[in-house]
Amino acid sequence: MIQNTLxxxxxxxxxxxxxxxxxxxxxxxEIGVEFILPEAVEVFRDAGQTVExxxxxxxxDFVLEQVAKAPREFDVQARNPAHSVHIGGDxxxxxxVYGCPFIREGDERRDATMADFENxxxxxxxxxxxxxxxxxxxxxxxxxxxxxxxDMVFAxxxxxxxxxxxxxxxxxxxxxxxxxxxxxxxxxxxxxxxxAVISLIxxxxxxxxxxxxxxxxxxxxxxxxxxxxxxxxxxGAMSPVSIPxxxxxxxxxxxxxxxxxxxLRPGAPIILGSFLSNTDMxxxxxxxxxxxxxxxxxxxxxxxxxxxxxxxxxxxFTSSQSxxxxxxxxASMTMIPTFLAGTNYVMHAAGWLESGLVSCxxxxxxxxxxxxxxxxxxxxxxxxxxxxxxxxxxxxxxGGHFLGAAHTLERFRxxxxxxxxxxxxxxxxxxxxxGRDAAVRAGxxxxxxxDEYEQPPLDDAIREELAEYVSRRRTELGD
Amino acid sequence: MIQNTLxxxxxxxxxxxxxxxxxxxxxxxEIGVEFILPEAVEVFRDAGQTVExxxxxxxxDFVLEQVAKAPREFDVQARNPAHSVHIGGDxxxxxxVYGCPFIREGDERRDATMADFENxxxxxxxxxxxxxxxxxxxxxxxxxxxxxxxDMVFAxxxxxxxxxxxxxxxxxxxxxxxxxxxxxxxxxxxxxxxxAVISLIxxxxxxxxxxxxxxxxxxxxxxxxxxxxxxxxxxGAMSPVSIPxxxxxxxxxxxxxxxxxxxLRPGAPIILGSFLSNTDMxxxxxxxxxxxxxxxxxxxxxxxxxxxxxxxxxxxFTSSQSxxxxxxxxASMTMIPTFLAGTNYVMHAAGWLESGLVSCxxxxxxxxxxxxxxxxxxxxxxxxxxxxxxxxxxxxxxGGHFLGAAHTLERFRxxxxxxxxxxxxxxxxxxxxxGRDAAVRAGxxxxxxxDEYEQPPLDDAIREELAEYVSRRRTELGD
Numbered sequence: 001m002i003q004n005t006l007x008x009x010x011x012x013x014x015x016x017x018x019x020x021x022x023x024x025x026x027x028x029x030e031i032g033v034e035f036i037l038p039e040a041v042e043v044f045r046d047a048g049q050t051v052e053x054x055x056x057x058x059x060x061d062f063v064l065e066q067v068a069k070a071p072r073e074f075d076v077q078a079r080n081p082a083h084s085v086h087i088g089g090d091x092x093x094x095x096x097v098y099g100c101p102f103i104r105e106g107d108e109r110r111d112a113t114m115a116d117f118e119n120x121x122x123x124x125x126x127x128x129x130x131x132x133x134x135x136x137x138x139x140x141x142x143x144x145x146x147x148x149x150x151d152m153v154f155a156x157x158x159x160x161x162x163x164x165x166x167x168x169x170x171x172x173x174x175x176x177x178x179x180x181x182x183x184x185x186x187x188x189x190x191x192x193x194x195x196a197v198i199s200l201i202x203x204x205x206x207x208x209x210x211x212x213x214x215x216x217x218x219x220x221x222x223x224x225x226x227x228x229x230x231x232x233x234x235x236g237a238m239s240p241v242s243i244p245x246x247x248x249x250x251x252x253x254x255x256x257x258x259x260x261x262x263x264l265r266p267g268a269p270i271i272l273g274s275f276l277s278n279t280d281m282x283x284x285x286x287x288x289x290x291x292x293x294x295x296x297x298x299x300x301x302x303x304x305x306x307x308x309x310x311x312x313x314x315x316x317f318t319s320s321q322s323x324x325x326x327x328x329x330x331a332s333m334t335m336i337p338t339f340l341a342g343t344n345y346v347m348h349a350a351g352w353l354e355s356g357l358v359s360c361x362x363x364x365x366x367x368x369x370x371x372x373x374x375x376x377x378x379x380x381x382x383x384x385x386x387x388x389x390x391x392x393x394x395x396x397x398x399g400g401h402f403l404g405a406a407h408t409l410e411r412f413r414x415x416x417x418x419x420x421x422x423x424x425x426x427x428x429x430x431x432x433x434x435g436r437d438a439a440v441r442a443g444x445x446x447x448x449x450x451d452e453y454e455q456p457p458l459d460d461a462i463r464e465e466l467a468e469y470v471s472r473r474r475t476e477l478g479d
Numbered sequence: 480m481i482q483n484t485l486x487x488x489x490x491x492x493x494x495x496x497x498x499x500x501x502x503x504x505x506x507x508x509e510i511g512v513e514f515i516l517p518e519a520v521e522v523f524r525d526a527g528q529t530v531e532x533x534x535x536x537x538x539x540d541f542v543l544e545q546v547a548k549a550p551r552e553f554d555v556q557a558r559n560p561a562h563s564v565h566i567g568g569d570x571x572x573x574x575x576v577y578g579c580p581f582i583r584e585g586d587e588r589r590d591a592t593m594a595d596f597e598n599x600x601x602x603x604x605x606x607x608x609x610x611x612x613x614x615x616x617x618x619x620x621x622x623x624x625x626x627x628x629x630d631m632v633f634a635x636x637x638x639x640x641x642x643x644x645x646x647x648x649x650x651x652x653x654x655x656x657x658x659x660x661x662x663x664x665x666x667x668x669x670x671x672x673x674x675a676v677i678s679l680i681x682x683x684x685x686x687x688x689x690x691x692x693x694x695x696x697x698x699x700x701x702x703x704x705x706x707x708x709x710x711x712x713x714x715g716a717m718s719p720v721s722i723p724x725x726x727x728x729x730x731x732x733x734x735x736x737x738x739x740x741x742x743l744r745p746g747a748p749i750i751l752g753s754f755l756s757n758t759d760m761x762x763x764x765x766x767x768x769x770x771x772x773x774x775x776x777x778x779x780x781x782x783x784x785x786x787x788x789x790x791x792x793x794x795x796f797t798s799s800q801s802x803x804x805x806x807x808x809x810a811s812m813t814m815i816p817t818f819l820a821g822t823n824y825v826m827h828a829a830g831w832l833e834s835g836l837v838s839c840x841x842x843x844x845x846x847x848x849x850x851x852x853x854x855x856x857x858x859x860x861x862x863x864x865x866x867x868x869x870x871x872x873x874x875x876x877x878g879g880h881f882l883g884a885a886h887t888l889e890r891f892r893x894x895x896x897x898x899x900x901x902x903x904x905x906x907x908x909x910x911x912x913x914g915r916d917a918a919v920r921a922g923x924x925x926x927x928x929x930d931e932y933e934q935p936p937l938d939d940a941i942r943e944e945l946a947e948y949v950s951r952r953r954t955e956l957g958d
Binding site for chain 1: 495685717867879894
């Protein structure tokens, strides 16, 4: 977690913000939002909102009254207190890629397995640039569908001591996650006092929440565990081919869901989520790292601050199929605006490839390098008489060099960012050392990191209780 | 050339600016700047400044009086008026890589030749994202050293109709460039009215201008042709290992040179140049695309505006040896801040590789894609009732999709950025099409672009006069 105290880069005028504000108000009041869980609709009906089947037409001022109950900032505890995080304000929290069915490792692309999941959690634990492995860092396709959430949560809890994300595939799976979190942290009361598991609730955009996500959301919100309420918007498919229209829709969807959360449990911690990119209108495929997504990201940050909400966006996005130049410039095209906009909770910050279908080990390391650079860059610059270092100029004078200056010798170890992956070797030396490009070197780095990984200690009794819970529930689920 | 009307990203407080202002004042007055051309020293002595050998100790207020005579904005004409550019204000002008002795083409790295030079000029002419090929787009090592500047200027003048940069290797070579520019544009008076050739005057940092650069600068300034006065600063080598110290030095060097230009010809057009990165303190090699260079770039923009000067920085910088992920994220780490800072004159915007030793054809195309994306991104967002597109939401409603919506069908061709290089192909299709990564595809793009290149028309008499000038001067120079 870093504190990003540099200025926010905001591109919307007050008038533009007012126009977008009118936009979401009109959508929620005239078109409404569908909630495909009767219990959710009832909550809104009881609160006096207009219900038409599954659709709820909302009074925008009522929505904002509910939204105002959500905390602007909150803490999330890790089992290692040194890894607890703060969500909101100037804090930026970084988590790994989420939800990929495939793995890329070097030139091999294949179905993701539990072994991959575990290795990616180990890497997330090892790199200090990540605050959390996230949750479904890849899909463990070799585990039964009904019970794999247990394996994932157990791996997240035992292979890492950083905060983790919970299962959202159903209400019961969410309940399992919460129960396992209670075991790890010493009971319900402890985690209700300071939440311990974050979950991602995606909107089935446009303007619809599905029943499984809502059921999971109900579990987490009632347990006071934070949910990231995220409209899932690829412009042209799930929203209009217009950035302002998409921003208005994003607000309509997110604010409606946040209002629901506050009706369920006033003061429950939430994060306004954004996942906003566009369709490639030639191929119909999703397109990542685009100019449109960068603009959307900058605007979303400004709007989240307008409503006083902590917010989430990604990440190291790319459509590229391999760890090439495209993968890197598209990741940069999203990650640099992420810092400019001061995103509080950054998902997909390492490992994303191929429009999110692939968790890639080498891309993971490329993204870590990018994160490291930006975490270094977005720190206040100390401009003072001391850092003016006039003495160094006096020492070196005209036409000399500073390599041997006293000022340099005192500071050369720490004065500049030191890369993890990037090479400045001259061509002859680089070629002599095998002419390895960044992807090849990244492969060496993640393997070495895994070799050096040490599992964080965990009380044997707790581990045993977690394992027993997983075992019992697996049996109950018929796997 | 684009107009970047988005906000500038500024990270220096007023107090920090004041501290840096004290910094350069102390350097120029207490240490001074060396000018290794007696004529330059005489100019300063005549103006009442303190001369000690080649060093001139300057009164900072006197420096600023001279600097204030430089125009804040000016035009540079191209022989095709549609390609003329404006320097300063919100304008951003982009030029190709400059000064590389080597070429990379695919996996081959070799000495650059005149044929490479010509092909890179053709590419610069072909891509509208570049406003100018720049000047020494690579070193034509197969041409004699004494006269190759004639070949370069002739190629720039005839293969492109965009503005170009002149030779700075000596006073006489600069004079040749000016004479050829007079021939192309119809005489001295025409180019003195609206300048037609820009030149790069590097400072031999720290705090020294060498004689050859100064002699070239004298020629250009006296002809009212703009010079980019650029401290050449790799922190740790040519400046202290401190960003503020380096910024103060950059101001000291640049403002002293600009003062000289205004003493030579008050009102002569100049550009405050910045070339600021850092040494890798482990290898001693230059390091590009670093966090430090991005911070330096952002600060330089703010300082240039503080002094009311148009300014230059780069570019698609990288230390990488190949067109890999590192090349792309390092280029992005510089190019995105370049837009945030609103650089007026961007050098090295396409083709830079291997710390500037290599002009690379594939990197050229990668950089063009990055430029295209950013030129698209840094445009004002139209937030209005029309772009809210409420009708599209009414049409699609809940849980539908927008691919077939009327709003989409009316706009799908133009609604989003369309990539030149990036691929969104799904994996199977990508693999079936050869599994070509961005570098391979970039190779196909530049070859196709060269195939389709058409030489811009030029009056036969002018071409003949230029050719005769080159031929005569080559003979005079003994080549």
